[in-house]
Each structure stands twice: as structure tokens, then as C-alpha cells.
Amino acid sequence: MEMDYLTEFPLAHMDRRPRKKPRFAWDAPQSHSKAQSELFYGQDVGIGTSFGPSRVLPDHSNLFVKGLAQKGSPPWREDDKDGHYMFALGENLTSRYKIQRKIGEGTFGQVLECWDRETKEMVAIKVVRSIKKYREAAMIEIDVLHLLGKYDRTGSRCVQIRNWFDYRNHICIVFEMLGPSLYDFLRKNNYRSFPVDLVRELGRQLLECVAFMHDMRLIHTDLKPENILFVSPEFIKVPDYKVTSRSPREGIFHKRLPKSSAIKVIDFGSTAYEHQEHNYIVSTRHYRAPEVILGLGWSYPCDIWSVGCILVELCSGEALFQTHENLEHLAMMERVLGPLPQHMLKRADHHADKYVKRGRLDWPEGAASRESIKAVLKLPRLQNLIMQHVDHSAGDLIDLLQGLLRYDPVHRLTAREALRHPFFTRDHYRRCYVCTDRDAGQRPGASIAVI
């Protein structure tokens, strides 16, 4: 899905790469009492920053909720202008679910934390916009989720669907409740990198998920740190002495590390079946493969490219290709990974052939500005970037990344090949973390031994 049209990010002053939407999930209180929930009326529950027009109703609705019978329905209301569902905290979403707080928002709709009166647990419900194309996409997401659930016997790395229903013209998808995303963690850590042993554990699980999906002939197409969630919200704080570009002063900083490294992938709304025609633009910009940009058609390897970009980001703390423009993006790739193969440039479609002159990338001649040229020159080679951030196992990691970020999708590693790479399989690395729930059949949800 094309995601480049972000307008405002609430923490824009902190975040050099605009993201498509604000994040709510990890900043909000994990749970709150009824009294507290009334306090939150009229706000998007979050970090106290306004996230733009709120779809949570203003204060007067709280009178209504006070009088609401436990299983009653709220009054019928108009959706907002974008087709988003309007609600108040504490209201029912059907008689089964009670809305606790808003935890996220995406292109498709809003994600609400709700209490499930039947199973007596918290769930995350995606309330999809009441617009035909989003309703249709949601039905495809439900099909994919059911398919994944049916064959995912070990309850592996894809978020589980619990239920779905159509409520007042909004498709509602009920998910198991997960914790913060990898992106939430990076942001909270002021974009400090993760330890390489944690990156290994996250990379392994991510590749297991991708391998499983590809075995099922499904392509996720939108893998990114926002769509990978820790299962548990628990974390510990450890001292960190590293000076980063965002916190350049020397001194002790603290960074958060998850207590458990278990993750799950979410957002199957853009998932494609192998047999479909694949010539449209997919993936969020920073994680988009070169064959997608050049209009060469895409398949499973576009997910692998995204995994490569994600692993670099986890190691360095920042997105690898921070750009919003195709030619600059391709130039950045060449700077980090070397020249693009001529046979790919030659086949660029009529949208992308303007980036190619005499069989090579039209760079820096075609650059939009001096700043753009500077931004590209600033980037280090992949090897140097990894060596800057990773203290051990850098050699294996670089070799893995070179396989994941191979330009030609035909030669890129598959997920299963990547899982057999020494970065994951060397005996020596196994000692760097402690598996806690392996015995419970949740391989490889592991706790990180903080060294």
C-alpha cells in the first residue's frame, strides 16, 4: 500500500522520517478503572499530545454512558467524514465488548482495546472504516487471517484472529491483545539500537513468520517495525552509554529492553496471493524493494527485502533509507549496497525509466536538490554501518544482510535459506540469550540475558 502521504506526525520534531500515522499503543496506560475511563472522555488517550481530530466523543457523552445499561447499545451516530466509527470510552461494541481505550489507528480504521465479557480477557478490535473499498479489503484480511490460523498449528508468529462481525456498517476484527511495536520501542529509546542478540532473536521469529506465509503462498507486502508487535508489554531498563545522533551528549542513558523477545506480525490487510498480478506499488516507502520501485513486478522476495531493511534499522536505531522520492531512494541503495544491476535498470517501466540514463542511474545529475545529494552522501556502506553499531557477530550479520538485500529478487535469499544462515545457527550464538518458554511449545519466545 502506498504510504507516502503522511501529513502530520505528532512527534515530528523528534522524528526525522515522517511516518504515516501517530502511535498510541504503548504510551497509553495499560488499563484503567471505570473512574479513570470517564476522565479520558474527549481525549485520545495517549501521551497528552493532540493527534488531530479525535473520534472519541466529547464530554457530554459521559452522561449517557453513566446511564447505559451494561449490555445496552450506544445511540446511533454519524461516522466522521472519513468513515471512521465514532465512540465514547466505556461504551459497548455489541453487547459482548466494552471499549476501554483507543490503541492505534491505520489506513483501514481504528484499533480499540476492549473487554470481552464472554472470554473475560482484553482484546484488540480493528473497527474498519465504513467505506466500500476498506470493507472489501477487511474481508480479504479476515480470509487471510483464517487461513493463517488454520495452518498455524504452533500458534507461531502471526497475530491470531478471535472473531469478526459487522457492526453498524463497520467490519470489526477481534484480535488477541499484543504489546508495543518494535517501532514504539525504538521511539521510546530515542532511536537507540537493540543489542545484536535481541536482533538475532527478532530476526529469527520474523523470518519464521515470513517462511510460514510464503509456504502458504501468501506475501505480506507491508512488513515494517510498526507491524511487528511484542507479545508482552513488559520491559526492563538498562544503562546505555552510547552517544547517538539524537542524543549526542555523553553520559549515562537508559534504554528499555523487552522482558520477552516474543513477537507477532500484524496487519494482513495488504497481503497478496501468489497467483495475483503483481505490478502495483506495495510496501511502505522505507521498506520497499528495488523491483517495486522500478516497476519490474514483485513476488515473495519483496518481503525479504523489507526484513533486511528492518534488521538494519534494529541494529542502528534508524530507518536505513529515509527518503520519500524514488530516484533518491535508488541512489541511497547504490550508496549503501553498490550499483544496481544494468539488466534491472534496463527493464524499468515507463514510470521509472526517467531515473535511468545510458544504462545507469541518473544520479547525481537527476537529483532534485543539493540537500538530496548530501543526504545520499551521508550514508555509509552497509559493512561500515553494521560495524559502527554491532560489537560482535558483525561478520555473519553483514553476510546475512547482503543476502537479504540482494538487488535481483531471483538471487535474494528465501526466508528458509536465511533461517539456515550462520547468523542464526552458529552454536556460539545460542548462549547469548536464555529461552524461557521453549518448553511451553512457544519456540522461540526467548528472554534476553542482559549482559
Ligand SMILES: Nc1ncnc2c1ncn2[C@@H]1O[C@H](COP(=O)(O)OP(=O)(O)OP(=O)(O)O)[C@@H](O)[C@H]1O
Ligand atoms: N492485536 C493488537 N494488539 C495491540 N495493538 C494492536 C493490535 N493490532 C493493531 N494494533 C495497533 O493498532 C495499530 C494499527 O493496526 P493495523 O496496522 O492493523 O491497522 P491498519 O489500519 O491496517 O494499518 P495500515 O495503515 O498500516 O494498513 C498498530 O500499529 C498497533 O499499534
